[in-house]
Amino acid sequence: MSLIQNIKSSAGNYFLSEEVKSLNRSKMFVNMQDAKTVGIVFNATDSDDFELVKKYITYLREMKKRVKAIGFYDQKNIPALAYSKLEYDFFCRKDLTWYNAPKSIYVKNFMDDQYDILLDLNMDDVFPLRYISSLSKASFKVGKKSDRNNSIFDLMIETTEGKGLKYFLRNIDTYLFIINKKHDKQVTVNDLD
Template sequence: MEILKKIKHSIARYYLKNKLTKNTRERRLISLKDAKDIGILYLLTNNQDYMAISKFVKLLQDQNKRVKALGFVKQKHLTNRFLPKLSFDFFSKKDLNWYGKPSNVFIKDFIEKDFDIIIDMSLQDNYPLQYISGVSKARLKVGRFGENNSYIYDVMIQNKKNTRLDKYINEVHHYLSILKPKNNV
């Protein structure tokens, strides 16, 4: 069983790297202050994480940002608790193919959206969220630091082991707020 997981993982990584070589997008370092459209990806594991993401989305919306959050629920089916809301969509394991590639209407719309910044808030490697981040046309892609993540994200932020999501969100917000990109003339 472990060998099958490794094979799936290798195929998934190969597929994503191959897809990213064909991904044309306008890369740009954008400060949080200058961003207008922000996409947030996250792994929904408990109500505390959902509340932390909701609070962050509201903070950004209060700064006149258009925010779309897409949460991955590691269950086969979504419960009524995870029905789409105005700024929130969800997907589950039933929306993944055999090696973990995500696919449904919400995911397609999220990938095609012209985000200034996309932020992957997952605290550990999660292929479906990494895939969505990777193939997105977002100008700036932000995610967790990891040796195997440099081909996906433009900016990576280190998180300490056993960091709670709310603490990581504060770190991401802090670093994106102090970014000072040089003006392109």
Template sequence: MDFFKATRIKIGTMLLKSGLKKRKREVAAVGLNKVATLGIIFDASKEDNQKQIKEFIKSWPIGDLQFSAIGFIPDHKIENNYISDKTWSFFSEKDCDFFMQPKTESIQQFCNNKLDLLLVLDTHYHFPIEWISSMSMAKFKAGKSGDYDASLDFMIDLQEDSLEKLLKELKHYLGQLNS
């Protein structure tokens, strides 16, 4: 990462901390069997990530699940195979302000939605994903231990950076919660 972008992210982090002081959320541990509303934030730079997440949602233990997913594409250009609809939306760095904070209306709505569970499915660090996970009003936030620890309530420590492994571990441990 170049010095200029690192400086922009550092200032964005300070603005994020300032914005978090104004937000109060209710924290409640929720297992997979109790989740009615699910939010997912993920790195969409690999097309395979979206396929794995779709399979994860299909294997959900409850039939009446309402979910929404936001995919971050680190490149400035979103290809044609990333089409947004009511449940899936995608954004890139061009949808962020100068300090790398997402500025679209759909992301603001996602953050204000009081979801039962938010899954942060990113095995690498991206500041816009940290911003969304921190600003989210979800009752319970889970993801990979490491870069997003400050914004998560439940963390999985992985030895390998694999989305497949992260999904498997989250399903296992969150499936046992509240049962």
């Protein structure tokens, strides 16, 4: 990583940690059966992963969940897409501050919505997506297990190297259908075995 990238990364992490201190959200364990609203954060850059996310959103809608997704394109501009603004919002590099925090109104609105469940499908620890998940006011946040994510997620799911998003979505689904709302602490998948 170059010196400039190190400075941007350090500044981004610093500003994010300061904003997280003032975050006010009501944590509540919510399983998939009880959830009415689901927010999804994902990297839209990879077209195969985007197709998986679209299929998963269709699956959730078939279960009568209200779903909103926000995707990040790691490009200067968002490709021309014909997706409903009711389902998806997108942002790209030009929508970031100098320290890589998203600054779009779509992102702010997404973070302010109080989803029952937030699913972070950020498999590569992309900072703008981690920023959104960190500051989301969702009741129950679910994401990939890592030391960096301990303070972000209420449920962390371990991933096997090389398994990809499809495997991760399958695990999310499995655990969100078996989770019991009586938990009052952070849970990792190993705790549920």
